[in-house]
Structure formats: C-alpha cells, structure tokens
Amino acid sequence: MTVKTKKKEDKRIGLFVCHCGVNIAGVVDVKKVAEALKDTPGVSMSTDYVYMCSDPGQQMIIDTIKEKHLDGIIVAACSPTLHEKTFQEAARLAGLNPYQIEIANIREQNSWVHSDKDKATKKAVKIVKSHVAKAIRNENLEPIKVDVKKRALVIGGGVSGLQAALDIADHGYEVILVEKNPSIGGKMIQLSETFPTLDCSQCILTPKMVEVSRHPRIKLLTYHEVDSVSGFIGNFKVRIKKKPRFVDEKLCNLCGECEKVCPQIVPDEFNMGLSFRKAIYMPFPQAIPGTYTLDEDHCLGLSPVRCGKCKDVCEPRAIDFDMKETIIEEEVGAIVVATGYDLYTMQALGEFGGEKYEDVVNGLEFERILSASGPTGGVVRRPSDGKVPKSVVFVQCCGSRDTEKHLPYCSKICCMYTAKHAMLYRHRVPDGQATVFYIDVRTGGKAFDEFYQRTVEEDKVLYIRGKVSKVFKEGDKLIVWGVDTLTGKKVEIEADMVVLAMAMVKTDGVQDLLKKLKISTDIHGFVAEAHPKLRPVESLNAGFFLAGCAHGPKDIPEAVSQASAAAAKVGDLFAQKELSHEPTVVPVNDELCSGCGICVTMCPYGARTLDPSKGVVDVNEILCEGCGACAAACPCGAAQQRNQTDDQIFSMLRAMLRE
C-alpha cells in the first residue's frame, strides 16, 4: 500500500556512514565516503559514526531526521539482513515512514572482500550513490494487514506432532491433528526402552496419546492425509482425505472376533515384519483410536461374495464394506509439519547382507526384538530360527557419514541407541558377546556419556573403532569383516546376529506432501528451517512450522523441545489481532499487463493467477514474498516491485556506472 510521498526533486536525504569498528573503516575511508556524497543532488547532510547500530548511533539518526526534516536516509553499513529492521524502527520513532530507509551494504560486499583501500573506498562511494538514486524515488508504504484464523493443523502423529498439538491446544487454540496411519504414536511407540534413562517407551508415550485423544480442543484425524492446501499465513484452506477404514470407530468394541476369522495373513508393520497380522487388525493393543482397521490392499475383496467372514461375526455391526474415501475441508491459520523420518534401506548397503540374511536387522527391528510387546515377548531371539544369539555385532554409521557412496550427514542418535541396544542385549543375554563397530562415539546430550560409559564398563560391551566391509554367511554363522583402525588390523567376528544402525532419512513419500504445502527442503529432503540458528522451528514459508525428525535426525528430548517451540511460535502468531505483511510486493498494472502469464509461472509462492475474465494477472499480495522473479520476467513492465521499480533499478545502475 502506498501513501502520499514527496516528489523526488524535493526530497531531503541524509547519509550515515558506519565504521563498524575496523570492519568497514579498516579498508574503506569512511570519512571520504561521507565527504564525497555531500554535494550529490538530493543529499542534504552526510556524516559517519563508529557503530551506527549502537544506541547512540540510532539516537543520532533519530535526532538528525527530526532536526534536518529528512525525507529519507541511507545507512551505509552491513548487509540489510542484519540491521534493516533496526533502522526502520529508528525512522519510525523519528516520524519517518520506515520504507524511506535504504541500507547500502559496504561491508559484506566491499570491505570484507577487498584489501585495496583506494579502490574499496571508490566502490563504497559508487554503492552509496546508487542508493541515493533509489532513495529519492522511494515511496512511503504501509504494511498490508490480514486476519488470522486461530486454529492450527498439525501433520504427523509421532511424539513431535502429539506434543505440538497438546501445547497449542493448551494455549487455548483448536488443533486438527492428521496422521496417515491407523494409530498415532509414530516410531516412538515401536521403541522398547529409551536412552539415557531406559524408561519404557510405550509407558511414557501412551499417556500423551490418551491426552491427545481426550483433549476437547484437539480434533484427531487418523488414517487421514492432507490432500491439498491453499491460501496463506493466517488463512489456509486445507482439504483432508479420509481413507476408508471399513470399520466404524464408534461401533467397534474391540472384541477381536473379526481378526480370528480373517484368512489373510500379512507381515505386521508394527513389528517391522517380524511377525504377522491379519488383513483386519489393530496395529497394537494401545492403539488410538481403539478400533480395528480393514486393510483394503490385503483384504480378499471387501465383499461377502469373496469372503465377508469378518462382517458375519461382527456383533456390533461395525464393519461396512461400502465405506468410501471422503474429503473434509478445514480452515486454519498455521500448519505444523511433524512427519518424522524413515530408515535408510538396507538394500543400499548390499555388502552387509541386510536383504539376504534374516539375521541381519536394522535398529527398529532390533527394538521390536527387545520389546516386551514384541514378537518374541522381549526375549532376544534371532529371526531365522528363534535361537538366542550368543554373539551380536552392532554396526554404527550404516549409510551415515559416507560422503562417497551414501549420506554425508551424521544421523546423530545411532551412537546412543546402539549403546542402548548393546546394553539391553547384555542384560537379557548375560553370557552373550556384544561388539560394536564405530567411527566415533558421539554422546553430546544430558547424561548421554555416562550412559555410554556404563555400556562399556559395567556391561562389558566391546567397542572396536573401525568400519565393517562385509557380512556374509558361513553355515549358520554370520561372519563380519571389519578393520580395527586403532591397531590397523583386520578383524573377523563370528556372529549369530548383526544389527545395522541405518541412517535416518526423510519419511518415505513425504516429498509429495511437501510439494502440496509448497515448503522448501534441504538437499536431503528434510524440511528446511528459516534460519539454522535463529529461526530453527519455522519454515521459510510464512505460516509453516516444523517439529521433530521431519527437520532432521533427532532424539526424543530434542524432538519434543522443538515441538513445544513450534507450538509457542504458533501461539505468537495467534496472539496477534491481525498480521502485517511487508508491503514491498509486486502488484500488477492492469493497463500494461498483456495477460501473457509468464509471471504466473515464475512465481514460487503461487501469489499470481491469470484472471481469464479480465485477461490480466491477479496478485494475492499476502502470498507475495517480494522476491522479484516476476518483475524481472514481465515483458511489459506491468509487474513493478514497490520501492524496487525498474525506474529505480535503472537509476541505480546509471548512478553506479556514470563515471
């Protein structure tokens, strides 16, 4: 939005050149810069100061604006990403429209990259001059205001999603929690005991699950998936797909008769395929919601003609073969992405035999083998023949920290869960030998190193520093070849079982969801944060927040903290009466627009649409992030970014290239 601004000929611009200690002044002659600009048309005063961003620096700017009746100012200092807001605020306090502030970057783009003082000073003068040309053409702008819908959508019902949903609901806002699986709980519900305290994972998670299901402000949608999202921060419209469960949750009384008669046997996902379930099943006893689900892919045919046994025995008549996929629509103001992680496939590491040998398992499979609710009732037995393994080799960094063939990053939690696995194995099989191959043992975390020391010292787990090259079978033994890099010797270990600490990777298929949400990811497909240090729980795309392993490998404490932080951020957003959006967007000049639609394809935010009735492009200013891609592409000059018009850019170029 623009408001009345003075004509450019009449403008009075002030110039403030910052020394930034020696960061700038060590290379650029700041006094000379201020002096050189003094008589440039439009500039009515210029000065320099040691730290413009300091309190006295800002006060100087405020006082000068008032005293000299300035219509705009240029601060020649560091990158605008750092202090633009600071100086806009100073301007506001002095009664000047904040969009009359220009930051001329003479640090990152000048003093930090040059050493020749003369040339750097000349360059600084040019940079500042170009900003004068822009500043006299700047218009007064007002932020765009928009309402906020105070309901949140949380996607993913793992521990992160549960925590985020609970916190937001406890702040007093409504939450819709969408989970694609039949039950909430995520990976944590599959874990046996958790490091570093060895508390039973189910025992600490199920209370949270119950709380979520009972919370008056949480609408729990399991076996649902997000179908599409439109709109913008504060005002999203979400279509959610309800997958048919073929069992009415409200009628099902969990008698289990259906399961008994179902003839279809399917590998059980909850037990990582180590046991079997029926096509009509309850994922695990504490599943929430407590209901059976009929798995369409494995049912003989959803019809009494083909089978229908389950329906025949269902006393409360909860089974309905005619259930169809339906779509529900919801409006929300913020979206939390908590879609978790998956493990790198064992196929990718063929030399370890994970695909070939039943007794080579990944970490989650071993969690199920350790778990009291698992397929072996907590007795450690190997999958191939049910024998208790007397020698288990644990291999860390399977796929992690391998820049050449696999993933360059550290999966962060495997050192800890491997220590836990080895320790729990030694507790259950006291005469068993546990051997761990590691590159480094990373135990940064509260009480983590003590836990690892216990594994080594009390539980006598043998740690070998080195990598494994190959696992193969000889008779009924697995032979593990590796190297001990401390002695430089090759090692060969006979094992009954091998546990691979597979890397954590993005959730399978999550890219489709993220494409619908139009939010950015890092190169590994994890959701990207807005700033790696200062905005770790927000997406770069306004209105989206991230929690847990969707953002990268994490343990439970960290996932939970991030979920609470994301919930707090959602609270911040909902605490505002209305939202302001930067006004430096790119509207369309209807008279110039030819309706070619090039800008529509350029826009990464979906802010532009072609209005077929008017034959021109329509802009949703709230969605526009002011990147300028459309303005650069528009062949007619109809797309002009506010305070960054073609006229301004060309006059900046002219000012810079004049000499």
Added chain:
Amino acid sequence: MKLHYYPGCTLKEKAVALDISTREAMKRLDVELVEPEGWTCCGAEYPLTEEKIVGLAAPIRVLRQVRDEGGEVLVTTCSFCFAVLKRANKALRDDPLKRKRINAFLRDDIQIDPLTKARTTDFEDYNGEVQVLHLLEYLRDRVGTPKIKSRLKRDLKGLAVAPYYGCRLLRPQEEMAFDEPDAPRVFEDFLEAVGCSAVDYAFKQECCGSYLSVSLPDAATEASYRVLRAAQMEGARAVTVTCPLCFYNMDSRQAAIKEKFLDFSGLPVLYFTQILAWALGVDREVLGLGEHAVPADSLFEEVPTTEVRT
C-alpha cells in the same frame, strides 16, 4: 571381423590355455583377434603404484600402436593387463598435464623393424583415442547374449560354476566403470549365457593372495583356500577366473592348501574362455587342460551334442 587383442606376457608363457581358448572361442563368434605390432609388457602392477610418468609409457605405447593400426578398441582378458591399460588410458585422458608429459617422453621413440631394419620415428601424440575393454565387457556389450546363445554347440546343463572376480577387474569403480563392484552381474550373466548356473558366494570379490605368492606364500595359500572353500560350500563344481595370477594361486596352490587345510578336497579352476570355447564347440584337446594342476578334464566330458540351440 578383426579386433585388436592384447594377450600380455603371461598368456604367452604360463597361461597359454587362456590365450588359445580365447582365440578359438572368438573365432566361433566371427571375431579374428589381432595383436598390435611389437607390443610389450604392460608394466604389470608397477605403473599404478607410483606417480611416475615413465611407468605409463609402456601401456600408452601399446595403445598408440593400436590407434596407428586403425584400431578403436583393444580387448584383453588378463585382469592385471586390463587394469593397467584401462587406468593408464584414463589417467592420460583425464589429466592434460600427464598427457603432455607422457607424449613428450614418447616423442623420442624409435622403432626398428627386426627384419627390414626400417626405422620409424615421428609418432603422432596419443590422446586416449582407443577404448580398452575386458573380454567379458566386449561379450556383454558388443557381441551380446543372443548371439552367444545362437552359436552354442554344447549343452552345459547348468553346470554350477562360481565366478571369481578377484580384486582387479572391477575396482576402483570410477576407473574400471563397467560393473557395480558390490553387486556385480557381468560374470554371472556370462555364465548363464553359455549354459552354466552361476554360484553366488561371499568371496567372489576377495583377494586370492595375489603377489603374496612370492613373498608370503602361506598367506596366499590361506586366501585362496577361503575363496575355494566358500565356492564349494555353495555347491560349485568349479571356480572360473579371468586372471592368470588368480588361476595360479588357486590352481597350483591346491596341493599346499590341502596339506594345510585338511577339510578341503579340491576344486577345479577354469579360465572363463575355456568354458566359452567348450560351449561353442571347440575340441577338448585345444583347451589347454594339460596346464591345470587340479585336473579339470571331467568337466569337459563329451556328451552327445545337442544341435544348435536358439
């Protein structure tokens, strides 16, 4: 069709069976093998162990000769020769400085024809024009399984054979670049094409002991034993190799192996080309079976020929 073929020194001395079976087999696939005029030793392992230019001169000289004779492809069977030729060729293609220096070195070459005493000088710079292929790769990519199958004269009845890659054939992957070293297929596919069944076992890419045969014979004995035993445990009736050194370690050492490892009962070792030649109808007498320390004759029993299969 003529094809440049580099036998390498060993094939003229200790591994004649590999040489003749290769020639005979290829004849039956309509390929006449020609050796580059005046070829020398490739340098065996040495050119790859040092960063010196001079070691690369020998293999590059061979490749230059192939190019000067109009050849675009050079095939070889010995894994060591293959590794040296292919890697020297790649080093020269990828590194302009090496290219310049090797060519500068080779510019002084004088070749004297032993008969006419005619001198050749002024060789043109070699810039990596020739493509080096292993015979397995050539059979896979240029001859193709359908053609091999159409020429088969004997039915090997799914003879269980363990392919042995050894260390040189596939690694380093970026340089050899013709199969996936951790899950290779080329040898297995070859065996299946000629009517054998390929035995899967854990030691197909492990080392046979290589040159330790000379300095630490015991180590080589043990290394070879483990390969043979693993193959036998998976039901192999023979192990097949591409490399004369692997052959030597696994075949000639078997007496020593049996002495040291009492559980081992012996397993014939074959060159892959012997199997190919036999399947294509070459006579048993020509296969060089007399070179074997472990008799392999029983694997080549004449059975009534089933006529050309399709």
